[in-house]
Amino acid sequence: MRKEILQFKNLSIGGASYGKIEQADLFIRRGECHAVAARDYSGQMLAELFQGKTQIIKGTVLVEERQILQNSRDIWGRHKVFYIGAVTTFLHSLNLAENLFLLRRNSLKKVRLNQKAIYHQAEQMLLKYGFQYDVKASVDTLGNVDRLYLSMIRMAQQGARLIVLNNVSYNCSAADRVKLKALIERLKSEGIAFLIIDNHLDVFYEQIDCLILMDKGYIIKKVYGNINLCRESDELLKRTIGNDSMAYEKNSEEKFTVPYNYNQLTVDNQISDNEKNSWHFTKISLNQDQDFHIDLTEGNIIFVANSNVAEQERLWSILSYAEDSKPVIIKNDKILACRNVNDLIRSKIALWGTKGESGHILYNLTIEDNILLPSLKKISSFGGFYQDKAKYIWGEELLFQNDFLEKKEARSQEDILQTIMYKWQLFHPGVLIIYNLLSSVDARMRGWLSEQLQLMAKRGTAILLLENTLEDTISIADTMWIVRDGKVSVSFTKEELITKRNRDIMELL
Amino acid sequence: MVKETRSKLLKVIRQLMHNKINVIIFIIFFLYCIINGYSFYTLSFFRQFMLITIIAAGVFIQMLCGDFDLSFAAQIAASTVLIVLLKRQGFPIGVVLILILAANGVIGVLKGFLIGALRMPSIIMTLALQIIFSKFFEGLTNGNSIMLYEQKALYGNMYFGLFSAALFILLLLVCRFFLHQTYYGKYGRMIGENIELVEKSGLNTTAILIVIHMLASVYFTAAAFLMVSWTGSGSINMGTSYLFKVLAALFLGGVGYRNGKGELSGVIIGSASMVMLVFLILNSGQSLFYETIIEGLIILWSVTICLKK
Numbered sequence: 001m002r003k004e005i006l007q008f009k010n011l012s013i014g015g016a017s018y019g020k021i022e023q024a025d026l027f028i029r030r031g032e033c034h035a036v037a038a039r040d041y042s043g044q045m046l047a048e049l050f051q052g053k054t055q056i057i058k059g060t061v062l063v064e065e066r067q068i069l070q071n072s073r074d075i076w077g078r079h080k081v082f083y084i085g086a087v088t089t090f091l092h093s094l095n096l097a098e099n100l101f102l103l104r105r106n107s108l109k110k111v112r113l114n115q116k117a118i119y120h121q122a123e124q125m126l127l128k129y130g131f132q133y134d135v136k137a138s139v140d141t142l143g144n145v146d147r148l149y150l151s152m153i154r155m156a157q158q159g160a161r162l163i164v165l166n167n168v169s170y171n172c173s174a175a176d177r178v179k180l181k182a183l184i185e186r187l188k189s190e191g192i193a194f195l196i197i198d199n200h201l202d203v204f205y206e207q208i209d210c211l212i213l214m215d216k217g218y219i220i221k222k223v224y225g226n227i228n229l230c231r232e233s234d235e236l237l238k239r240t241i242g243n244d245s246m247a248y249e250k251n252s253e254e255k256f257t258v259p260y261n262y263n264q265l266t267v268d269n270q271i272s273d274n275e276k277n278s279w280h281f282t283k284i285s286l287n288q289d290q291d292f293h294i295d296l297t298e299g300n301i302i303f304v305a306n307s308n309v310a311e312q313e314r315l316w317s318i319l320s321y322a323e324d325s326k327p328v329i330i331k332n333d334k335i336l337a338c339r340n341v342n343d344l345i346r347s348k349i350a351l352w353g354t355k356g357e358s359g360h361i362l363y364n365l366t367i368e369d370n371i372l373l374p375s376l377k378k379i380s381s382f383g384g385f386y387q388d389k390a391k392y393i394w395g396e397e398l399l400f401q402n403d404f405l406e407k408k409e410a411r412s413q414e415d416i417l418q419t420i421m422y423k424w425q426l427f428h429p430g431v432l433i434i435y436n437l438l439s440s441v442d443a444r445m446r447g448w449l450s451e452q453l454q455l456m457a458k459r460g461t462a463i464l465l466l467e468n469t470l471e472d473t474i475s476i477a478d479t480m481w482i483v484r485d486g487k488v489s490v491s492f493t494k495e496e497l498i499t500k501r502n503r504d505i506m507e508l509l
Numbered sequence: 510m511v512k513e514t515r516s517k518l519l520k521v522i523r524q525l526m527h528n529k530i531n532v533i534i535f536i537i538f539f540l541y542c543i544i545n546g547y548s549f550y551t552l553s554f555f556r557q558f559m560l561i562t563i564i565a566a567g568v569f570i571q572m573l574c575g576d577f578d579l580s581f582a583a584q585i586a587a588s589t590v591l592i593v594l595l596k597r598q599g600f601p602i603g604v605v606l607i608l609i610l611a612a613n614g615v616i617g618v619l620k621g622f623l624i625g626a627l628r629m630p631s632i633i634m635t636l637a638l639q640i641i642f643s644k645f646f647e648g649l650t651n652g653n654s655i656m657l658y659e660q661k662a663l664y665g666n667m668y669f670g671l672f673s674a675a676l677f678i679l680l681l682l683v684c685r686f687f688l689h690q691t692y693y694g695k696y697g698r699m700i701g702e703n704i705e706l707v708e709k710s711g712l713n714t715t716a717i718l719i720v721i722h723m724l725a726s727v728y729f730t731a732a733a734f735l736m737v738s739w740t741g742s743g744s745i746n747m748g749t750s751y752l753f754k755v756l757a758a759l760f761l762g763g764v765g766y767r768n769g770k771g772e773l774s775g776v777i778i779g780s781a782s783m784v785m786l787v788f789l790i791l792n793s794g795q796s797l798f799y800e801t802i803i804e805g806l807i808i809l810w811s812v813t814i815c816l817k818k
Contacts, residue, residue: 103707
């Protein structure tokens with residue numbers, strides 16, 4: 001009989017951004033892998049528990065039969081329960097071996113640092129799990145996936161009992177996912193349990209021992225074993241939630257109402273391709289040998305896929321002006337003088353990524369102010385006299401008439417995504433460059449975002465999608481490029497994307 | 510062989526370009542000395558260099574972990590007053606030093622606790638401490654210097670000069686050892702780069718900050734001791750002139766403002782540049798006001814370059 005690592009008894013937690021978890025009963029044994037499938041943000045509510053962001057209202061939490069009374073990341077760490085989120089940060093002032101050994105709970109009684117021992121132990125640790133990294137190298141060159149592996153190894157070395165993985169798969173290419181699954185299996189065999197909260201559970205089906213179905217903060221069902229059952233988790237959710245599912249779906253439609261006037265604001269289809277605005281991004285040095293370039297036309301959606309996640313990250317860094325080498329942008333045969341992100345916004349080129357400032361809102365402003373922010377210049381009158389800005393938004397000419405805007409502040413990730421989407425829709429950029437947005441959200445949000453992006457494209461925005469997932473992205477793209485080693489290796493038109501199956505395209509990646 | 514030599518040469522050129530302000534100051538200083546026949550290898554030059562470097566090393570250790578200390582000058586000045594007062598009460602010098610070390614240690618603990626546990630911004634906290642120290646001791650001494658009548662100043666004493674040099678080298682070696690050979694040196698840089706991440710990893714950042722600030726206090730005690738020994742007096746005004754000199758020396762040496770970056774070699778180079786600059790101004794007959802103006806300009810210039818990097 002395997003030992004129980006984690007147990008929830010009638011647990012209710014509150015204070016999370018997304019809502020409450022009620023009456024949760026759960027136990028995870030040594031070496032087991034549990035996964036949370038939810039059609040709403042119930043999984044994220046659970047993830048916040050392990051981040052120390054919630055309060056325990058009722059019930060008990062036991063880790064190896066020791067009760068946890070207060071919820072904080074430090075307390076979880078002391079009980080060897082660790083959390084890894086979508087973005088893993090390492091310290092640039094330390095090299096790889098130092099990041100593995102110093103960024104952990106160490107005794108402060110140790111004073112003298114034995115550098116050689118650290119390097120040797122780091123090498124042994126990496127060899128044990130089959131990874132080959134230069135332990136003395138800087139961590140600047142490591143991609144997010146590499147940091148994910150190293151974090152898991154670091155936690156295993158600290159004697160982890162349970163590792164919680166939250167939304168880690170969207171950053172992984174197909175090859176990375178194979179490595180990740182192998183590492184999970186290896187750590188499971190050493191007795192480490194896993195709790196996986198992810199929007200792409202299909203990646204982990206072979207590792208999952210128990211599937212936890214959640215809805216509106218309740219654990220509805222637990223499904224053990226049987227991979228086939230796990231594969232149909234979405235169907236399972238629909239069947240399990242039952243008649244409520246129709247009401248739930250209806251409610252979700254109302255929540256994500258398409259702006260009532262938006263459909264009417266479309267690009268005149270009579271404009272020929274020659275008359276449409278075009279953008280040419282050139283001198284993008286992904287590869288030392290050659291320059292990469294991207295051509296965008298008004299109203300087009302281009303999907304750029306790359307199995308090399310580091311290269312994709314680099315492309316995003318270059319386009320978002322985070323690197324020293326900046327692309328040259330030509331609009332309608334005229335070079336745009338863009339030295340920084342502010343110049344990009346002035347040139348009506350918007351960025352939306354999952355990392356950094358472009359993926360966030362300003363929390364000390366209301367939702368309304370966040371939506372207005374990049375467009376404020378165009379709305380406020382000259383001479384510095386501000387009129388009532390609200391009338392421009394809520395009036396007939398403009399876009400929004402739903403109850404989302406009655407919320408004063410964005411509490412959940414869903415609110416943040418909606419705010420940013422409405423912000424860009426109001427701003428109406430010429431180009432919108434998106435990085436890993438659709439890959440990082442659940443199916444429901446992905447569907448809504450895809451719809452909104454299509455509406456923006458109809459209105460004339462050229463959209464560039466840098467994504468790791470094919471779902472939904474292929475269905476909205478007009479063109480797809482597969483990039484390898486800094487150049488386009490395969491390209492598909494809209495008609496070809498309709499006829500090709502996802503599996504065929506995955507193979508090409 | 511040629512390639513290796515070439516790459517080494519390129520490395521040296523890169524270092525020189527990285528320290529171009531310092532190189533310019535060095536060149537101007539040495540040219541001035543040659544043209545005017547001024548010999549810089551005087552005791553006063555080396556004394557100033559040792560003093561500024563010791564104080565800068567203490568402040569550097571604090572800046573590595575992201576703390577900007579504005580109270581060090583007042584702390585050193587207050588220490589000189591306390592040394593003289595205790596000596597005049599008849600305490601032996603060894604006991605006096607231990608007591609001052611303990612007092613500065615307590616201040617270091619206070620700083621570490623306020624910054625680490627209570628998350629006080631270091632600039633504001635140390636500014637408040639600076640005001641408290643300077644006004645308290647100004648009140649105590651009426652703003653006057655207190656002389657050590659029974660002890661002649663060790664200003665020109667050769668043996669004390671050698672002792673000072675040995676103390677200086679020892680403190681630099683300790684600093685180097687701390688930064689490169691101890692966990693706390695690494696932890697300090699980690700905290701300077703990202704304190705939230707270090708906390709999430711499970712390290713006790715408050716305890717680490719307390720240790721680091723206590724170590725910095727050792728350097729301030731040493732500087733106060735040397736000041737009293739050379740001047741034979743203690744005064745609350747003694748340390749104030751070193752505030753901007755030390756900060757300018759640190760920024761000239763490329764110490765990163767609140768990001769965990771910087772090396773001890775940079776501190777030494779920056780201190781040397783600062784001393785040369787002061788000597789240039791003094792010996793060219795310019796008013797001392799220009800010195801402070803130039804220090805301010807250097808701080809602005811160096812911080813701008815640091816932030817750009």
